[in-house]
Amino acid sequence: MSIYRDDVQAAQERIRALEEELAKARSECEAAEARSDERVRQIQKEIEWLRASKSAADPGQTSSALPLLIGIVGAAVIVCATIVGGALLMLRTSSAPPPVVVTVTPDTASAPREPYVPIVPAPPAPTEPEPVSDAGPAFDRGATLAALSEASKASAACKQPGGPSGAGRVQVTFAPSGRVTSASVVGPPFAGTPVGACIAQTFRKVTIPAFAGAPVTVHKSVVVE
Numbered sequence: 102m103s104i105y106r107d108d109v110q111a112a113q114e115r116i117r118a119l120e121e122e123l124a125k126a127r128s129e130c131e132a133a134e135a136r137s138d139e140r141v142r143q144i145q146k147e148i149e150w151l152r153a154s155k156s157a158a159d160p161g162q163t164s165s166a167l168p169l170l171i172g173i174v175g176a177a178v179i180v181c182a183t184i185v186g187g188a189l190l191m192l193r194t195s196s197a198p199p200p201v202v203v204t205v206t207p208d209t210a211s212a213p214r215e216p217y218v219p220i221v222p223a224p225p226a227p228t229e230p231e232p233v234s235d236a237g238p239a240f241d242r243g244a245t246l247a248a249l250s251e252a253s254k255a256s257a258a259c260k261q262p263g264g265p266s267g268a269g270r271v272q273v274t275f276a277p278s279g280r281v282t283s284a285s286v287v288g289p290p291f292a293g294t295p296v297g298a299c300i301a302q303t304f305r306k307v308t309i310p311a312f313a314g315a316p317v318t319v320h321k322s323v324v325v326e
Contacts, residue, residue: 237277240312248307249273249321256323259299265290266325269297273304274318279311287320296325 253271260266269291274283284304291297300323 237311237313240275240314240317241310245275245309245317245319248309249304249319252304252307253321253323256300256303257325259296259303260325261296261299264296265294266296268322268324269300271300271304271321271323272318273307273321274316275309275312276316277312277314279309281305281307282316291323291325300325 267290269289270287272283272285272287273281276282281304284301284307286292286297286300291300304321
């Protein structure tokens with residue numbers, strides 16, 4: 102924008118200079134016309150004197166002054182027209198400022214980036230607790246650990262680009278029927294993230310042999326790299 106302002110200011114100064122030059126040219130033209138008029142009057146007086154003079158033997162002398170008179174008037178008109186016309190032409194050609202070309206390139210570095218918003222699926226609907234069963238075998242810890250280990254390995258597929266990674270813990274509660282009543286990721290780095298929701302969903306699919314007694318809650322470590 103500063104370049105454009107400088108060009109406009111320069112054009113305005115040039116216009117003022119040309120206007121002053123035009124006024125000067127007009128003044129000179131008027132002075133030339135005045136001198137021409139004065140010379141015409143002098144020639145006219147001389148012609149009248151020659152016509153009235155008795156000593157003028159050759160009448161051709163009176164007519165010889167007419168071409169001189171016409172030449173003086175024509176020359177004055179041509180000079181004035183040349184001066185004024187040239188000044189007007191310069192004023193018209195300089196009145197418009199030169200165009201300014203501004204190249205605008207998009208600034209990709211400053212473009213705002215959309216924030217990363219994790220998509221956390223809604224928690225599953227709560228299920229009614231299963232009744233405690235006194236009949237059946239005892240809780241099988243070996244089978245439970247084996248099932249949880251398989252779920253931990255399957256959780257590696259929950260890795261997402263830009264998502265958290267590392268080691269975490271999952272809390273799983275089994276009903277006496279052997280089904281999972283709840284599974285949730287405990288603590289960082291997966292709690293409250295889509296990766297953590299995927300891990301919890303994987304552990305909810307685990308089943309173990311039915312057992313007698315109350316529900317059992319266990320913890321299992323999981324690694325997502």
